[in-house]
Amino acid sequence: MHASPPRALITGITGQDGSYLAEMLLAKGWEVHGVVRREALEDPAHRLVNIIGIRDKIRLHAANIDNPLSLYKIVSDVRPNQCYHLAASSFVSYAFDDENTILSHNFSATHYLLSSLKELAPECRLYFAGSSEMFGAPDEFPQNEKSRFNPRSLYGISKLASYHLVANYRRQHGLFACTGILYNHESPRRGFEYVTRKITSAAAKIHLGLSDRLELGNMSARRDWGYAPEYVRAMVAMLERDAPDDYVIATGLLHSVEDVLRMAFAAVGKDYKQFVEVNAQYVRPEADVPLVGDAARAQKILGWKPERSLSSIIEEMVMADIQLLKNSA
Numbered sequence: 456m457h458a459s460p461p462r463a464l465i466t467g468i469t470g471q472d473g474s475y476l477a478e479m480l481l482a483k484g485w486e487v488h489g490v491v492r493r494e495a496l497e498d499p500a501h502r503l504v505n506i507i508g509i510r511d512k513i514r515l516h517a518a519n520i521d522n523p524l525s526l527y528k529i530v531s532d533v534r535p536n537q538c539y540h541l542a543a544s545s546f547v548s549y550a551f552d553d554e555n556t557i558l559s560h561n562f563s564a565t566h567y568l569l570s571s572l573k574e575l576a577p578e579c580r581l582y583f584a585g586s587s588e589m590f591g592a593p594d595e596f597p598q599n600e601k602s603r604f605n606p607r608s609l610y611g612i613s614k615l616a617s618y619h620l621v622a623n624y625r626r627q628h629g630l631f632a633c634t635g636i637l638y639n640h641e642s643p644r645r646g647f648e649y650v651t652r653k654i655t656s657a658a659a660k661i662h663l664g665l666s667d668r669l670e671l672g673n674m675s676a677r678r679d680w681g682y683a684p685e686y687v688r689a690m691v692a693m694l695e696r697d698a699p700d701d702y703v704i705a706t707g708l709l710h711s712v713e714d715v716l717r718m719a720f721a722a723v724g725k726d727y728k729q730f731v732e733v734n735a736q737y738v739r740p741e742a743d744v745p746l747v748g749d750a751a752r753a754q755k756i757l758g759w760k761p762e763r764s765l766s767s768i769i770e771e772m773v774m775a776d777i778q779l780l781k782n783s784a
């Protein structure tokens with residue numbers, strides 16, 4: 456008789472990271488469960504697009520993550536050995552325009568999950584998706600696990616509050632719970648509202664003659680951009696350690712939005728300057744000190760390091776966007 460495989464529960468399984476993570480865990484022989492919104496199940500062609508290829512290999516559970524009872528019920532049914540809490544309202548707005556939704560999706564949901572695991576599956580290992588937005592406007596760079604947090608968006612605040620809650624469940628209740636403080640990470644599965652995907656999909660459309668312009672915010676804004684499948688590998692590595700801890704996951708390299716433009720349009724043999732306009736609607740305040748991470752600790756303890764260059768990530772995204780447009784034509 457075979458022992459039953461270990462079970463992983465992923466919130467946010469339909470997203471970029473969740474879908475790569477599900478594929479990785481399936482390949483390792485895990486039984487993979489995912490939490491999805493009921494509306495997503497009703498519109499699989501759009502909302503489950505990232506997991507269509509593995510749909511029949513995973514088990515999906517419908518729930519709103521801001522409903523404590525539905526999360527409790529799922530944890531009770533699945534009794535996971537590992538849980539990856541990736542679901543969040545993840546688009547960073549500085550407008551503070553929907554505070555209730557962001558706080559309930561990003562903070563209360565973390566609390567419901569932690570308390571359910573403590574009651575029902577205290578041996579379960581938890582990964583929580585933290586963010587470089589927790590550093591917000593940092594006072595030093597590069598940032599590491601000891602740098603001062605200074606969030607400037609409600610997203611960052613909600614992630615930081617969850618980070619403290621996770622650390623407290625670890626200390627007070629002995630939960631094996633880790634936060635990954637991940638810097639931006641991209642792939643062909645990135646949402647279209649993020650600047651890299653906005654640029655690569657526009658370059659693809661312009662290449663195919665379907666568009667002739669692109670409106671952006673501040674092109675001098677700089678970020679530390681890595682490759683999502685590699686960042687997902689770091690999450691898994693955190694839960695495979697003997698002891699839980701928090702880690703910065705980053706490339707340590709800064710590029711500007713303009714660099715991304717150059718890379719994306721080079722992939723289709725064009726000069727971005729002919730197509731791009733600034734629209735004040737997309738301009739956001741930038742911190743004086745850039746968000747760029749120092750992942751030395753992850754390298755030392757997890758043996759993790761980033762490999763793909765940004766130009767190869769952007770080129771992959773442009774090619775995937777061209778293919779997507781051709782397929783839908």
Ligand code: GDP
Binds near residue numbers: 648672676739
């Ligand atoms: P974020 O780091 O999670 O906010 O990721 P984004 O991809 O949304 O933004 C990355 C950077 O690109 C930020 O510094 C934005 O100010 C800058 N940016 C410039 N123009 C745009 C735009 O049109 N859309 C977005 N989303 N970001 C832009």
